[in-house]
Amino acid sequence: MIKVEHLSKVYGNRVAVWDLSFDLKKGEILGFLGPNGAGKTTTMRMITGFIPPSSGTATVAGYDIAEEPLKVKGEIGYLCEAPPVYREMSVKSYLKFVARLKKVPRSRMNHCLDRALQLCGLEDVAGRVIGNLSKGYRQRVGLAQAIIHKPAVLILDEPTVGLDPRQIRDIRSLITELSGEQTVILSTHILPEVTVTCSRVIIISEGQVVAEDTVEGLTEGLSKSETMTLRVERTPEGFQGALAALDQVVDVAVESPNRFQVRLEGGDATRALLANTVVRSGAGLLEMARSTATLEEVFLKLVTEEPEGEVA
Secondary structure, rough: OEEEEEEEEEEOOOEEEEEEEEEEOOOEEEEEEEEOOHHHHHHHHHHOOOOOOOOOEEEEEEOOOOHHHHHHOOOEEEEEEOOOOOOOHHHHHHHHHHHHOOOOOHHHHHHHHHHHHHHHHOOHOOOOEEOOOOOHHHHHHHHHHHOOOOEEEEEEEEEEEEEOHOOOOOOHHHHHOOOOEEEEEEOOOOOOHHHOOOOOEEEEEEOOOEEEEOOHHHHOOOOOOOEEEEEEEEEOHHHHHHHOOOOOEEEEEEEEEEEEEEEEEOHHHHHHHHHHHHHOOOOOEEEEEEEOOOOOHHHHHHOOOOOOOOOO
């Protein structure tokens, strides 16, 4: 559905995006992450045809962004952080206006309008003036304008900034529902949102891809070591030292008198040895659980410091 090949954008001596490549299949939701100035927005502007690349190419639904930009635009729905709405118009009038701009045939106008209103939960406010709606509802209107022409691809740039937790949950549910029909690129700083929504993640820093995988793949591959949480009934004399003496144990940290964080290497065999050591010590093993890295930890480990003055 989307294929990006060696895409670069250079402004004078400043590199905004360099040699970016990835592809997306129909129905996928891609989390597109990076610090401010990493090149996320520049990449999306190139894919949408808003700015030309310095080199490289991309296709959307089979159309080349350089050779067939109008057809590319027809296959994309775009929602930026601040939805491009006319606050003095009613929801329905505004969406009809957008549908005409996007050349929705008159024969399909009512169907597309009803679909967008229904999917985005706007049926009850269709006649209300946009400026009188809450920010959450205005964001829904922004999403409705992005899908009014039934595009193959949705590009969402920080769609939940400034929303409360309930509004974030509602927008997240909408995105998940839409992904069955559309391919979605989601750029956001809210990492838990990516964890529960996205099927794949790309992290870029200073205009280059530093990681690409599923959320699970990224968190499991953060390091060669893993951390086990141990909870015991009692701590016999020399217990912590016995754990630290195991060959594959890297570190033992005491969280409380009966709770320990043990960082180790070696996988299943080391976990089994750790469990046996606890049992033989007479500590009384109550809990032994693996602690996985969070997406936030992966993100912070992989990205560099935010470059000053970088083009977003």
